[in-house]
Amino acid sequence: MPDPLTVASGICAVGALFSSWQMGRRAVRAEAEIAHLQAALAAERHAASHDPLTGLPNRRAFYRLAATLLTDAAGRPLVAVVADLDDFKQINDRYGHAAGDQVLISVAERLAAFAGDNLVARLGGDEFAGLLATPTVDRRWIDHATRRLCETLAAPIPLGTLTLRVTASVGLAPVHGPAQLTEALDRADAAMYQAKGLTARRPTREIADAPRLAEC
Template sequence: MPDPMSVASGVCAAGALLSTWHLRRRAMRAEAEVGHLQAELAAERHAASHDPLTGLPNRRAFYRLAATLLTDAAGRPLIAVILDLDDFKQVNDRYGHAAGDQVLISVAERLAAFAGDNLVARLGGDEFAGLLTSPTVDSRWIDHATRRLCEMLAAPIPLGGLTLRVTASVGLAPVTGPTQLTEALRQADAAMYRAKSLGVGREARQLVDTAHPAE
Protein backbone atom coordinates (compact mmCIF):
# COMPACT_ATOMS: atom_id res chain seq x y z
CA MET A 1 0.00 0.00 0.00
CA PRO A 2 1.51 3.42 -1.03
CA ASP A 3 2.76 5.62 1.71
CA PRO A 4 0.28 8.51 2.11
CA MET A 5 3.15 10.89 2.75
CA SER A 6 4.90 9.87 -0.48
CA VAL A 7 1.69 10.26 -2.43
CA ALA A 8 1.15 13.71 -0.97
CA SER A 9 4.73 14.70 -1.82
CA GLY A 10 4.29 13.48 -5.38
CA VAL A 11 1.07 15.43 -5.74
CA CYS A 12 2.76 18.55 -4.42
CA ALA A 13 5.71 18.12 -6.77
CA ALA A 14 3.41 17.62 -9.75
CA GLY A 15 1.39 20.64 -8.72
CA ALA A 16 4.56 22.73 -8.45
CA LEU A 17 5.70 21.61 -11.90
CA LEU A 18 2.30 22.40 -13.37
CA SER A 19 2.30 25.80 -11.71
CA THR A 20 5.79 26.54 -13.08
CA TRP A 21 4.69 25.48 -16.56
CA HIS A 22 1.68 27.80 -16.41
CA LEU A 23 3.87 30.66 -15.23
CA ARG A 24 6.30 30.11 -18.07
CA ARG A 25 3.46 29.98 -20.60
CA ARG A 26 2.04 33.18 -19.16
CA ALA A 27 5.45 34.87 -19.31
CA MET A 28 5.93 33.76 -22.92
CA ARG A 29 2.49 35.11 -23.89
CA ALA A 30 3.26 38.39 -22.13
CA GLU A 31 6.62 38.65 -23.90
CA ALA A 32 4.99 37.96 -27.26
CA GLU A 33 2.33 40.58 -26.57
CA VAL A 34 4.98 43.16 -25.65
CA GLY A 35 6.85 42.38 -28.85
CA HIS A 36 3.64 42.73 -30.86
CA LEU A 37 2.84 46.09 -29.24
CA GLN A 38 6.39 47.35 -29.85
CA ALA A 39 6.15 46.35 -33.52
CA GLU A 40 2.78 48.14 -33.82
CA LEU A 41 4.23 51.26 -32.17
CA ALA A 42 7.25 51.23 -34.51
CA ALA A 43 4.94 50.85 -37.51
CA GLU A 44 2.77 53.74 -36.32
CA ARG A 45 5.82 55.96 -35.81
CA HIS A 46 7.13 55.07 -39.26
CA ALA A 47 3.74 55.78 -40.85
CA ALA A 48 3.55 59.13 -39.08
CA SER A 49 6.95 60.24 -40.37
CA HIS A 50 7.09 58.67 -43.86
CA ASP A 51 5.25 59.09 -47.13
CA PRO A 52 3.11 55.97 -47.65
CA LEU A 53 3.66 55.86 -51.43
CA THR A 54 7.42 56.35 -51.80
CA GLY A 55 8.62 55.39 -48.34
CA LEU A 56 10.63 58.62 -48.08
CA PRO A 57 10.42 60.84 -44.99
CA ASN A 58 7.51 63.25 -45.17
CA ARG A 59 7.61 67.05 -44.77
CA ARG A 60 7.48 67.01 -40.97
CA ALA A 61 10.19 64.36 -40.69
CA PHE A 62 12.37 66.21 -43.22
CA TYR A 63 12.51 69.35 -41.10
CA ARG A 64 13.10 67.37 -37.92
CA LEU A 65 15.90 65.27 -39.42
CA ALA A 66 17.41 68.27 -41.19
CA ALA A 67 17.62 70.17 -37.90
CA THR A 68 19.57 67.28 -36.42
CA LEU A 69 21.90 67.12 -39.42
CA LEU A 70 22.59 70.83 -39.24
CA THR A 71 23.50 70.51 -35.57
CA ASP A 72 25.83 67.56 -36.24
CA ALA A 73 27.30 68.77 -39.54
CA ALA A 74 30.67 69.49 -37.91
CA GLY A 75 31.53 72.19 -40.41
CA ARG A 76 30.76 70.15 -43.53
CA PRO A 77 29.12 72.15 -46.35
CA LEU A 78 25.44 71.34 -46.80
CA ILE A 79 23.31 71.96 -49.89
CA ALA A 80 19.51 72.25 -49.84
CA VAL A 81 17.69 70.71 -52.81
CA ILE A 82 14.16 71.35 -54.07
CA LEU A 83 12.75 69.65 -57.16
CA ASP A 84 9.38 69.68 -58.85
CA LEU A 85 8.38 67.49 -61.80
CA ASP A 86 7.63 69.20 -65.11
CA ASP A 87 4.11 68.76 -66.52
CA PHE A 88 3.40 65.93 -64.10
CA LYS A 89 -0.36 66.50 -64.41
CA GLN A 90 -0.12 65.13 -67.95
CA VAL A 91 0.84 61.72 -66.58
CA ASN A 92 -2.24 61.48 -64.38
CA ASP A 93 -4.51 62.92 -67.08
CA ARG A 94 -3.27 60.67 -69.89
CA TYR A 95 -2.37 57.44 -68.10
CA GLY A 96 -4.23 57.49 -64.79
CA HIS A 97 -3.20 57.89 -61.18
CA ALA A 98 -1.65 54.42 -60.96
CA ALA A 99 0.85 55.49 -63.62
CA GLY A 100 1.42 58.74 -61.78
CA ASP A 101 2.13 56.84 -58.59
CA GLN A 102 4.68 54.66 -60.36
CA VAL A 103 6.42 57.75 -61.74
CA LEU A 104 6.62 59.25 -58.24
CA ILE A 105 8.06 56.01 -56.88
CA SER A 106 10.69 55.95 -59.63
CA VAL A 107 11.60 59.58 -59.01
CA ALA A 108 11.93 58.91 -55.29
CA GLU A 109 14.21 55.94 -55.93
CA ARG A 110 16.43 57.95 -58.28
CA LEU A 111 16.63 60.89 -55.91
CA ALA A 112 17.58 58.55 -53.07
CA ALA A 113 20.23 56.90 -55.26
CA PHE A 114 21.64 60.32 -56.18
CA ALA A 115 21.73 61.43 -52.55
CA GLY A 116 23.27 58.23 -51.19
CA ASP A 117 23.32 58.43 -47.39
CA ASN A 118 22.03 61.99 -47.39
CA LEU A 119 18.53 63.08 -46.43
CA VAL A 120 15.79 63.21 -49.07
CA ALA A 121 12.04 63.53 -48.61
CA ARG A 122 8.75 63.89 -50.42
CA LEU A 123 7.21 67.18 -49.33
CA GLY A 124 3.91 66.45 -51.06
CA GLY A 125 2.49 65.96 -54.53
CA ASP A 126 5.36 65.93 -57.02
CA GLU A 127 7.66 68.08 -54.86
CA PHE A 128 10.75 66.57 -53.25
CA ALA A 129 13.54 67.97 -51.10
CA GLY A 130 16.99 66.97 -49.93
CA LEU A 131 19.88 68.04 -47.74
CA LEU A 132 23.22 66.96 -49.18
CA THR A 133 26.73 67.10 -47.84
CA SER A 134 29.14 68.44 -50.44
CA PRO A 135 32.90 68.92 -50.76
CA THR A 136 32.36 72.60 -51.54
CA VAL A 137 29.68 75.23 -52.09
CA ASP A 138 31.37 76.41 -55.28
CA SER A 139 28.81 77.40 -57.93
CA ARG A 140 30.44 75.09 -60.49
CA TRP A 141 29.90 72.10 -58.20
CA ILE A 142 26.28 73.13 -57.65
CA ASP A 143 25.70 73.52 -61.40
CA HIS A 144 27.29 70.12 -62.07
CA ALA A 145 25.20 68.44 -59.35
CA THR A 146 22.05 70.06 -60.72
CA ARG A 147 22.71 68.80 -64.25
CA ARG A 148 23.57 65.31 -63.04
CA LEU A 149 20.41 65.07 -60.95
CA CYS A 150 18.26 66.31 -63.84
CA GLU A 151 19.81 63.71 -66.13
CA MET A 152 19.15 60.91 -63.65
CA LEU A 153 15.53 61.94 -63.22
CA ALA A 154 14.97 62.25 -66.97
CA ALA A 155 15.93 58.64 -67.71
CA PRO A 156 13.04 56.62 -69.23
CA ILE A 157 10.62 54.96 -66.82
CA PRO A 158 9.20 51.56 -67.92
CA LEU A 159 5.45 51.47 -67.41
CA GLY A 160 3.63 48.43 -68.72
CA GLY A 161 3.97 48.44 -72.48
CA LEU A 162 5.18 52.04 -72.59
CA THR A 163 8.24 54.00 -71.61
CA LEU A 164 7.58 57.39 -70.02
CA ARG A 165 10.12 60.10 -69.50
CA VAL A 166 9.44 62.96 -67.13
CA THR A 167 11.85 65.69 -66.20
CA ALA A 168 12.25 67.95 -63.21
CA SER A 169 13.07 71.55 -62.46
CA VAL A 170 15.72 71.53 -59.77
CA GLY A 171 17.06 74.20 -57.43
CA LEU A 172 20.09 73.90 -55.15
CA ALA A 173 21.32 76.40 -52.57
CA PRO A 174 24.01 76.28 -49.86
CA VAL A 175 23.04 76.23 -46.20
CA THR A 176 25.22 78.87 -44.60
CA GLY A 177 24.60 78.05 -40.94
CA PRO A 178 22.70 75.82 -38.49
CA THR A 179 19.78 78.26 -38.37
CA GLN A 180 19.63 78.99 -42.10
CA LEU A 181 17.76 75.94 -43.43
CA THR A 182 14.54 77.85 -44.12
CA GLU A 183 16.41 80.54 -46.07
CA ALA A 184 18.40 77.94 -48.04
CA LEU A 185 15.21 76.10 -48.95
CA ARG A 186 13.63 79.38 -50.01
CA GLN A 187 16.60 80.10 -52.27
CA ALA A 188 16.54 76.56 -53.68
CA ASP A 189 12.81 76.88 -54.31
CA ALA A 190 13.36 80.21 -56.10
CA ALA A 191 16.11 78.64 -58.23
CA MET A 192 13.79 75.76 -59.09
CA TYR A 193 11.04 78.14 -60.25
CA ARG A 194 13.56 80.16 -62.29
CA ALA A 195 14.59 76.96 -64.07
CA LYS A 196 10.95 76.10 -64.70
CA SER A 197 10.10 79.58 -66.00
CA LEU A 198 13.20 79.82 -68.21
CA GLY A 199 12.43 76.45 -69.74
CA VAL A 200 16.10 75.61 -70.22
CA GLY A 201 16.24 72.71 -72.66
CA ARG A 202 12.47 72.76 -72.82
CA GLU A 203 12.29 70.15 -75.57
CA ALA A 204 14.20 67.73 -73.37
CA ARG A 205 11.96 68.61 -70.45
CA GLN A 206 8.69 67.71 -72.13
CA LEU A 207 6.98 64.46 -71.29
CA VAL A 208 7.93 61.83 -73.86
CA ASP A 209 5.65 58.91 -74.58
CA THR A 210 7.48 56.34 -76.71
CA ALA A 211 5.32 54.21 -78.93
CA HIS A 212 7.43 51.10 -78.51
CA PRO A 213 7.32 48.78 -75.49
CA ALA A 214 9.87 49.34 -72.71
CA GLU A 215 13.04 47.37 -73.19
Protein backbone atom coordinates in the same frame (compact mmCIF):
# COMPACT_ATOMS: atom_id res chain seq x y z
CA MET B 1 -0.06 0.78 1.20
CA PRO B 2 1.65 4.03 0.09
CA ASP B 3 2.76 6.41 2.75
CA PRO B 4 0.27 9.32 2.84
CA LEU B 5 3.12 11.78 3.35
CA THR B 6 4.92 10.44 0.29
CA VAL B 7 1.77 10.69 -1.80
CA ALA B 8 1.11 14.22 -0.60
CA SER B 9 4.70 15.19 -1.32
CA GLY B 10 4.42 13.79 -4.85
CA ILE B 11 1.20 15.65 -5.48
CA CYS B 12 2.79 18.88 -4.28
CA ALA B 13 5.76 18.31 -6.58
CA VAL B 14 3.50 17.71 -9.57
CA GLY B 15 1.48 20.77 -8.67
CA ALA B 16 4.64 22.85 -8.42
CA LEU B 17 5.83 21.61 -11.83
CA PHE B 18 2.46 22.38 -13.40
CA SER B 19 2.40 25.83 -11.82
CA SER B 20 5.92 26.49 -13.09
CA TRP B 21 4.92 25.34 -16.59
CA GLN B 22 1.89 27.65 -16.54
CA MET B 23 4.04 30.59 -15.44
CA GLY B 24 6.50 29.82 -18.22
CA ARG B 25 3.72 29.81 -20.82
CA ARG B 26 2.37 33.08 -19.47
CA ALA B 27 5.83 34.61 -19.64
CA VAL B 28 6.21 33.45 -23.27
CA ARG B 29 2.79 34.88 -24.15
CA ALA B 30 3.61 38.15 -22.38
CA GLU B 31 6.91 38.44 -24.28
CA ALA B 32 5.11 37.75 -27.57
CA GLU B 33 2.48 40.39 -26.78
CA ILE B 34 5.18 42.93 -25.88
CA ALA B 35 7.05 42.19 -29.12
CA HIS B 36 3.80 42.57 -31.09
CA LEU B 37 3.02 45.90 -29.40
CA GLN B 38 6.55 47.16 -30.02
CA ALA B 39 6.34 46.19 -33.69
CA ALA B 40 2.92 47.87 -34.00
CA LEU B 41 4.28 51.02 -32.33
CA ALA B 42 7.31 51.07 -34.64
CA ALA B 43 5.04 50.64 -37.67
CA GLU B 44 2.80 53.44 -36.45
CA ARG B 45 5.75 55.77 -35.93
CA HIS B 46 7.12 54.91 -39.38
CA ALA B 47 3.72 55.56 -40.99
CA ALA B 48 3.47 58.91 -39.21
CA SER B 49 6.87 60.05 -40.48
CA HIS B 50 7.03 58.52 -43.98
CA ASP B 51 5.18 58.98 -47.23
CA PRO B 52 3.00 55.89 -47.78
CA LEU B 53 3.55 55.83 -51.55
CA THR B 54 7.30 56.29 -51.94
CA GLY B 55 8.52 55.30 -48.48
CA LEU B 56 10.55 58.51 -48.21
CA PRO B 57 10.36 60.70 -45.10
CA ASN B 58 7.45 63.13 -45.27
CA ARG B 59 7.57 66.92 -44.84
CA ARG B 60 7.40 66.85 -41.05
CA ALA B 61 10.10 64.19 -40.76
CA PHE B 62 12.30 66.04 -43.27
CA TYR B 63 12.48 69.17 -41.15
CA ARG B 64 13.06 67.17 -37.97
CA LEU B 65 15.82 65.03 -39.51
CA ALA B 66 17.38 68.02 -41.28
CA ALA B 67 17.57 69.94 -37.99
CA THR B 68 19.45 67.03 -36.45
CA LEU B 69 21.82 66.77 -39.41
CA LEU B 70 22.56 70.48 -39.32
CA THR B 71 23.31 70.34 -35.61
CA ASP B 72 25.64 67.36 -36.05
CA ALA B 73 27.23 68.52 -39.31
CA ALA B 74 30.56 69.31 -37.60
CA GLY B 75 31.46 71.93 -40.17
CA ARG B 76 30.65 69.83 -43.24
CA PRO B 77 29.21 71.85 -46.13
CA LEU B 78 25.53 71.07 -46.70
CA VAL B 79 23.32 71.90 -49.68
CA ALA B 80 19.53 72.06 -49.71
CA VAL B 81 17.84 70.56 -52.77
CA VAL B 82 14.32 71.14 -54.09
CA ALA B 83 12.95 69.23 -57.09
CA ASP B 84 9.56 69.54 -58.75
CA LEU B 85 8.35 67.48 -61.72
CA ASP B 86 7.45 69.35 -64.90
CA ASP B 87 3.88 69.05 -66.19
CA PHE B 88 3.21 66.08 -63.93
CA LYS B 89 -0.55 66.64 -64.23
CA GLN B 90 -0.32 65.52 -67.86
CA ILE B 91 0.61 62.01 -66.77
CA ASN B 92 -2.34 61.68 -64.42
CA ASP B 93 -4.70 63.13 -67.03
CA ARG B 94 -3.42 61.06 -69.94
CA TYR B 95 -2.38 57.76 -68.34
CA GLY B 96 -4.25 57.66 -65.04
CA HIS B 97 -3.29 58.04 -61.40
CA ALA B 98 -1.78 54.56 -61.19
CA ALA B 99 0.78 55.61 -63.80
CA GLY B 100 1.36 58.85 -61.93
CA ASP B 101 1.98 56.93 -58.72
CA GLN B 102 4.52 54.71 -60.44
CA VAL B 103 6.33 57.75 -61.81
CA LEU B 104 6.53 59.23 -58.31
CA ILE B 105 7.91 55.97 -56.96
CA SER B 106 10.55 55.84 -59.71
CA VAL B 107 11.53 59.46 -59.11
CA ALA B 108 11.80 58.81 -55.36
CA GLU B 109 14.06 55.80 -55.99
CA ARG B 110 16.30 57.84 -58.30
CA LEU B 111 16.53 60.69 -55.80
CA ALA B 112 17.43 58.27 -53.02
CA ALA B 113 20.09 56.64 -55.22
CA PHE B 114 21.51 60.04 -56.17
CA ALA B 115 21.60 61.19 -52.54
CA GLY B 116 23.14 57.99 -51.19
CA ASP B 117 23.28 58.22 -47.40
CA ASN B 118 21.96 61.78 -47.46
CA LEU B 119 18.45 62.87 -46.57
CA VAL B 120 15.74 63.04 -49.23
CA ALA B 121 12.00 63.41 -48.68
CA ARG B 122 8.72 63.81 -50.48
CA LEU B 123 7.22 67.09 -49.31
CA GLY B 124 3.91 66.43 -51.06
CA GLY B 125 2.47 65.98 -54.52
CA ASP B 126 5.35 65.93 -57.01
CA GLU B 127 7.66 68.04 -54.82
CA PHE B 128 10.78 66.54 -53.27
CA ALA B 129 13.56 67.93 -51.09
CA GLY B 130 16.95 66.85 -49.85
CA LEU B 131 19.92 67.83 -47.74
CA LEU B 132 23.27 66.78 -49.16
CA ALA B 133 26.68 66.72 -47.52
CA THR B 134 29.17 68.02 -50.09
CA PRO B 135 32.93 68.47 -50.46
CA THR B 136 32.36 72.12 -51.37
CA VAL B 137 29.51 74.54 -52.06
CA ASP B 138 31.03 76.63 -54.82
CA ARG B 139 29.01 77.55 -57.90
CA ARG B 140 30.81 75.05 -60.12
CA TRP B 141 29.91 72.11 -57.85
CA ILE B 142 26.28 73.25 -57.55
CA ASP B 143 25.92 73.63 -61.32
CA HIS B 144 27.44 70.18 -61.87
CA ALA B 145 25.21 68.55 -59.24
CA THR B 146 22.12 70.26 -60.65
CA ARG B 147 22.91 68.99 -64.14
CA ARG B 148 23.57 65.43 -62.95
CA LEU B 149 20.36 65.36 -60.93
CA CYS B 150 18.32 66.63 -63.88
CA GLU B 151 19.82 63.93 -66.09
CA THR B 152 19.11 61.27 -63.47
CA LEU B 153 15.47 62.25 -63.15
CA ALA B 154 14.96 62.66 -66.91
CA ALA B 155 15.96 59.08 -67.78
CA PRO B 156 13.06 57.16 -69.39
CA ILE B 157 10.73 55.36 -66.98
CA PRO B 158 9.39 51.97 -68.16
CA LEU B 159 5.70 51.70 -67.40
CA GLY B 160 4.09 48.56 -68.77
CA THR B 161 4.01 48.93 -72.53
CA LEU B 162 4.90 52.63 -72.25
CA THR B 163 8.14 54.46 -71.72
CA LEU B 164 7.68 57.87 -70.14
CA ARG B 165 10.21 60.65 -69.83
CA VAL B 166 9.41 62.99 -66.99
CA THR B 167 11.69 65.96 -66.52
CA ALA B 168 12.17 67.95 -63.33
CA SER B 169 13.13 71.46 -62.36
CA VAL B 170 15.81 71.46 -59.67
CA GLY B 171 17.18 74.10 -57.32
CA LEU B 172 20.18 73.85 -54.99
CA ALA B 173 21.38 76.29 -52.34
CA PRO B 174 24.07 76.04 -49.65
CA VAL B 175 23.01 75.95 -46.00
CA HIS B 176 25.22 78.26 -43.94
CA GLY B 177 24.20 77.14 -40.46
CA PRO B 178 21.66 75.23 -38.35
CA ALA B 179 19.30 78.20 -38.28
CA GLN B 180 19.48 78.79 -42.05
CA LEU B 181 17.62 75.74 -43.38
CA THR B 182 14.39 77.59 -44.20
CA GLU B 183 16.30 80.38 -45.94
CA ALA B 184 18.34 77.87 -47.95
CA LEU B 185 15.19 75.98 -48.98
CA ASP B 186 13.61 79.29 -50.06
CA ARG B 187 16.66 80.06 -52.23
CA ALA B 188 16.65 76.53 -53.65
CA ASP B 189 12.92 76.89 -54.33
CA ALA B 190 13.50 80.19 -56.14
CA ALA B 191 16.23 78.59 -58.26
CA MET B 192 13.90 75.69 -59.02
CA TYR B 193 11.11 78.02 -60.20
CA GLN B 194 13.60 79.97 -62.30
CA ALA B 195 14.61 76.69 -63.95
CA LYS B 196 10.96 75.77 -64.42
CA GLY B 197 10.36 79.08 -66.17
CA LEU B 198 13.23 78.38 -68.57
CA THR B 199 11.96 74.85 -69.18
CA ALA B 200 8.48 76.10 -69.99
CA ARG B 201 9.87 78.30 -72.78
CA ARG B 202 11.76 75.44 -74.46
CA PRO B 203 10.22 73.44 -77.29
CA THR B 204 8.82 70.10 -76.23
CA ARG B 205 9.89 66.80 -77.69
CA GLU B 206 8.08 63.49 -77.76
CA ILE B 207 9.98 60.22 -77.53
CA ALA B 208 8.65 56.73 -78.12
CA ASP B 209 5.32 56.33 -76.35
CA ALA B 210 6.05 59.34 -74.15
CA PRO B 211 3.86 62.33 -73.33
CA ARG B 212 4.95 65.71 -74.62
CA LEU B 213 6.94 67.05 -71.69
CA ALA B 214 9.52 69.80 -71.50
CA GLU B 215 13.13 68.70 -71.00
CA CYS B 216 15.23 69.59 -67.96
